[in-house]
Amino acid sequence: MTSENNAVIAAYKNLDIENMPxxxxxxxxxxxxxxxxxxxxxxxxxxxxxxxxxxxxxxLRNNRNKINGTDI
Amino acid sequence: MVQxxxxxxxxxxxxxxxxxxxxxxxxxxxxxxxTTVDEVIDFYMERMxxxxxxxxxxxxxxxxxxxxxxxxxxxMANVMEGVHTIDVGMLVLPIIMEMLMLxxxxxxxxxxxxxxxxxxxxxxxxxxxxxLAKISGQYKSMLDEKDFxxxxxxxxxxxxxxxxxxxxxxxxxxMARRN
Numbered sequence: 026m027t028s029e030n031n032a033v034i035a036a037y038k039n040l041d042i043e044n045m046p047x048x049x050x051x052x053x054x055x056x057x058x059x060x061x062x063x064x065x066x067x068x069x070x071x072x073x074x075x076x077x078x079x080x081x082x083x084x085l086r087n088n089r090n091k092i093n094g095t096d097i
Numbered sequence: 098m099v100q101x102x103x104x105x106x107x108x109x110x111x112x113x114x115x116x117x118x119x120x121x122x123x124x125x126x127x128x129x130x131x132t133t134v135d136e137v138i139d140f141y142m143e144r145m146x147x148x149x150x151x152x153x154x155x156x157x158x159x160x161x162x163x164x165x166x167x168x169x170x171x172x173m174a175n176v177m178e179g180v181h182t183i184d185v186g187m188l189v190l191p192i193i194m195e196m197l198m199l200x201x202x203x204x205x206x207x208x209x210x211x212x213x214x215x216x217x218x219x220x221x222x223x224x225x226x227x228x229l230a231k232i233s234g235q236y237k238s239m240l241d242e243k244d245f246x247x248x249x250x251x252x253x254x255x256x257x258x259x260x261x262x263x264x265x266x267x268x269x270x271x272m273a274r275r276n
Contacts, residue, residue, distance in 0.1 A: 030165040033190055034212055037165070040191045074134040078188055081138055085195040092202045 042083050045069075045076070124179030137181045137189050141171075145196050154197055155204045160227045163211025164201070168193040 069076050121127055131137045144150055157167055171193055172186035181189075194210075201208040 030163070030169060030211060032187070033165045033169045033194075036187055036190045037194055037212060074185075074188055077134050078138070078192060081192050082195055085192065085199055089195065089199050089202050092199070 040075075040079060040082060042079050042086065045079050045083075125177055127179055129179055129181045129185075131181045132185070134185055134188055137185050138192055140175075140180065141189060141193055141196065145193075145200070151200055151204075154200045155206060158197065158201045158204075158206050158208040160230065161209055163209040164194050164197045165211030167197055 069080070071077060131140055145154070154167070158164070168190055172181075172190055175181055176183045176186050198208070198210065
């Protein structure tokens with residue numbers, strides 16, 4: 026049981042949501058020559074699956090913190 | 098650390114057994130049902146949000162099974178069923194774990210996360226809880242099988258017989274009065 030779960034523990038602990046880049050509000054530009062970004066408007070690279078997982082993970086963690094009363 | 102047993106084990110697949118099935122006949126050898134991380138997250142969220150799943154998860158957590166083990170088993174089972182690939186499964190593992198911990202926290206269960214020290218679970222006295230649960234389950238089923246009405250009837254019959262014996266008892270002592 027112990028060695029089987031090593032990869033699981035590593036996968037969980039490597040998801041460092043505290044040091045994830047924070048979302049930033051997209052720059053307002055109404056010009057026609059504005060560069061089109063590939064899903065990085067919020068400052069997060071949403072094309073990266075790990076970032077998507079981290080976003081969902083953060084929501085669940087916040088819920089847990091609310092239940093446990095440890096939310097900041 | 099790999100433990101080498103001195104006793105030969107015959108409960109193993111024979112060499113080459115993995116090649117006996119036709120390639121692509123197994124669910125994990127065909128294209129998965131869900132390919133992206135988002136789809137797989139939705140799949141798990143939907144399944145784990147149902148009332149039955151929450152109750153089951155809470156029961157298993159209550160037994161002292163670590164969250165890591167449950168999450169790994171869940172994702173491995175879905176890999177075997179061809180729901181998603183193993184790499185997507187590893188990516189969504191933290192979410193499954195967090196969801197299980199959320200269920201545990203909301204149910205006020207003191208669960209084992211399995212993150213601190215994997216050997217801690219076996220060292221602790223948690224197996225006793227599962228053993229007690231098993232014994233209580235067996236006792237409950239035994240009680241269910243018994244018909245209490247029959248037992249009560251038997252008790253009443255026994256009491257009647259005892260009373261009858263008491264009334265018909267004749268004194269057998271030397272000093273007893275003779276009729």
